[in-house]
Every structure is written in C-alpha cells, then in structure tokens.
Amino acid sequence: MRSRGFTIVEIVITITIMSILMVLAVVGVSSTQSNARDEERVSDIEAIAQNLESFYVAGHDGLSIKGGLTYPATVNMTSANILTTLRDIDPKALTSPNAATSTTISVTNATNSTQTVTGVSPLPTTATYVYQPLHSDGALCTSPTTSGGCRKFNLYYRSEKTNAVQMITSRNQ
Template identity: 50%
Template sequence: MSKRAFTIVELIITITIMGVLMILAVVSINATQVRARDDERKTDIEAIATALESYYNVGDDSASQYNRYPSTALASSESSIRSYLRDINMQSVMAPGEETISLVAATNSTQTTTGISPQPTYSQYVYQPINSAGSRCTSGECRKYNLYYRLETDNTVYKYTSKNQ
C-alpha cells in the first residue's frame, strides 16, 4: 500500500506562486486607491469652481456684490466658505481622507504651478484670487481666480483657472 502526499518541492512552488499573486493584488489595490483619491481631488476642484462661478454670477447677500470672486477671506474658515459659497457641499473643500477644511489662500501673486505659495499638497488645495492689476486679491473686486491642487499619481501640481478673466 503506497501513500500519496505532496513533496516539499511541490509545497514550496505552490506557496511561492501564492505569495507572488498576493503581492500583485496588494500593488493593484494601492494603485486603484491612488487613482480614486486623485479622481476625488479633481471632483472637489470642479465643485469649488462651480460654486465660485455661482458666486460671481449671483453675488452675496447684498445685491450690489456680483461680477467678482471672493477675496482671500474665503479660505479663512469654514464659516467663511459657507458664507461665500452657500450651495457647496463641505466635503468638496476637504481633501480625500481629511476631516478639516483643506482650502487655503495663496500668499503670493505668482500664477504658475511652480511659483504658487504655499505649494499644494495631497491634503491641501490653494485658492488664489487675482485683482484687475494681476495681484493677489485680499479685498475688494477680485476679477479672476486660480485653484491649485496636487495629484498623487504623478506628484504634479495642476491649476484650474476661472471662467471669467
């Protein structure tokens, strides 16, 4: 009577193949999660831009304040965002995985993805209102804006520009 069993070589080969398949599955899941977070960032920026365009067209509570964008005061607090962008879903101003507001105001007038300050991170969006002179708009009539965000897939900063220039 002969007993049938697996040899040690067969077991090692099987375990090795299973290990390789597990590694491939984990890498694939991580890449999918990164793409999903980047898609959420793009959706957030589009939602913020839509709310800013609505503010431009309708204005705030005083009927005389329209055809302009909010100043840097927009990004000062959650209550400011709610005041200026009344229709926005607050999740749109929170980067993926964040529980606090991720929208910050630019501190300079440089309108390039490499020169903007602060540089956006994966968990931070930068709002840069610009006045008619091309400077950072801290009050008054802001004629246009730029939104900056960074994607994880290529670690690149992107710029979204207002419709009205």
C-alpha cells in the same frame, strides 16, 4: 510503497505562486485607491470652481459684495467663513480625501500672486487645495473692495498618482 502527501518542492512552488499573486493584488488595490482619491480631488475642485463662478455672477447679500462680477477675496475664503461665502457648496467638496478628518476644510489661501504650479505659495499637498484670487492686474486679491474686486482665480491641487500640482483657472481671465 507510494506515499500520499505533497513533496517539499510542490509546497514551495505553490507558496511562491501564491506570494506573487498576493503582491500583484496589493499593488493593484493601492493603485486603484490612489486613482479614486485623485478623481475625488478633481470632483472637489470642479465643485469649488463652479460655486466660485456662481458667486461671480450673483454676488452675495451677506457680504459687502453685491451685484456680482467679482470672486471672493482671501478674506472671504478662510475656513471660518468659506461655507457662508460659498453657500450652495456641498461641505464634503471642501475636504480633500487625504484630510486629517472628514470635517477639515482643505482649502488654503495663496499668499502670493505667482500663477504657476511651482510658484504658488503655499504649494498644495494631497491633503490641501490652494485658492488664489487675483485682481485684473494680476495682484493677489485680499479684499474684494479694492482695485475693482477680484477678477479671476486659480485653484491648485496635487495629484497623488503623479505627485504633480494641477491648476484650474476661472472662466473670466
């Protein structure tokens, strides 16, 4: 007599194959999502850098900086006034994909003038970007009206996929 069901071996093999395929799908989706967040970080940093370059050329009437040829100092880039300083920027570009909320400003000011991906303080996380304005002598620019203004900047962000800190520099070095 012949039975019409599946044997235990056939069921175990089918479940094993399905489990392997599910693991591969989950790993692929996770990798794709981290790549997408890294691409968003790059896009955000490029938008911030472009707006900083526009600020350098045009200056800003609402601040004590007129006529351009200086980047915003740390005092101009706090979360309270960054949207006033970079008035043409899309606010979404100021929020990292890993930020706590969609309205969190992810740009943090550097507290030192070390211009390396390991020496800048604070180090960026996947949820923060670091802005480092510098005087022409390399000192941290905390005020736009001292020592000839802020003549260059560095932006730092951390890649989620490689966990490495990346640095973008201003056109005017």
